[in-house]
Amino acid sequence: MLRIHELTVSFGEKRVLDSFSLTLPGEGITALAGPSGCGKTTLLRTLAGLERPAGGTFTLPGEAVLLFQEDRLFPWRRTGEQIADVLPRARRQEVGKFLSLVELEGEEDRPIQILSGGMRRRLALARALACEGGVYLLDEPFTGVDKERAGRILERIRALGKPVLLSSHEEGVLALADRVVHLEGPPLRLREL
Numbered sequence: 551m552l553r554i555h556e557l558t559v560s561f562g563e564k565r566v567l568d569s570f571s572l573t574l575p576g577e578g579i580t581a582l583a584g585p586s587g588c589g590k591t592t593l594l595r596t597l598a599g600l601e602r603p604a605g606g607t608f609t610l611p612g613e614a615v616l617l618f619q620e621d622r623l624f625p626w627r628r629t630g631e632q633i634a635d636v637l638p639r640a641r642r643q644e645v646g647k648f649l650s651l652v653e654l655e656g657e658e659d660r661p662i663q664i665l666s667g668g669m670r671r672r673l674a675l676a677r678a679l680a681c682e683g684g685v686y687l688l689d690e691p692f693t694g695v696d697k698e699r700a701g702r703i704l705e706r707i708r709a710l711g712k713p714v715l716l717s718s719h720e721e722g723v724l725a726l727a728d729r730v731v732h733l734e735g736p737p738l739r740l741r742e743l
């Protein structure tokens with residue numbers, strides 16, 4: 551289970567999470583949907599341990615891996631190296647598997663500067679998925695990725711069998727999730743449908 555209990559996070563005077571609570575099954579793909587600025591990134595960053603809550607608790611189904619909203623690739627490393635760098639030595643042969651998962655096979659030796667924005671986003675996603683973890687927190691994983699491709703990639707992510715909590719504005723992505731949590735805010739709250 552993923553349990554969030556009365557979580558409160560503020561930036562100065564601004565309360566982005568105000569006693570926010572949510573319980574989700576600890577498996578499958580959960581999508582967080584909501585307007586820009588409602589607090590989805592703040593929630594994901596807090597669950598990843600990057601924001602310090604003023605109050606409340608949460609439990610995750612395993613160690614969190616966060617895909618940042620920004621790509622944060624290493625500028626001096628080639629496409630395949632971005633993934634090799636996060637794999638333990640014994641799993642280095644899996645670079646190709648993660649490149650194929652995001653449809654970047656054959657790009658292994660390319661400098662990242664010549665990749666398109668959508669390709670860089672897919673590479674950042676592959677790198678996050680290559681990290682060992684118990685739950686994957688993916689902040690807008692498909693920015694700049696066309697919807698057919700995003701759908702195919704999401705099905706491959708599902709096959710990895712790890713719980714995923716992602717934020718997305720894409721209807722196509724929301725339609726493929728096992729469940730969608732509709733949000734509004736700030737402060738972040740469940741949207742009554």
Ligand SMILES: Nc1ncnc2c1ncn2[C@@H]1O[C@H](COP(=O)(O)OP(=O)(O)OP(=O)(O)O)[C@@H](O)[C@H]1O
Binds near residue numbers: 561564585
């Ligand atoms: N470090 C920060 N300092 C001050 N305010 C912040 C900070 N981070 C986020 N906020 C504010 O918190 C609110 C929620 O932002 P957040 O990025 O969590 O929303 P979001 O739902 O992820 O939006 P988007 O879909 O555009 O990424 C916004 O009003 C934002 O300005």
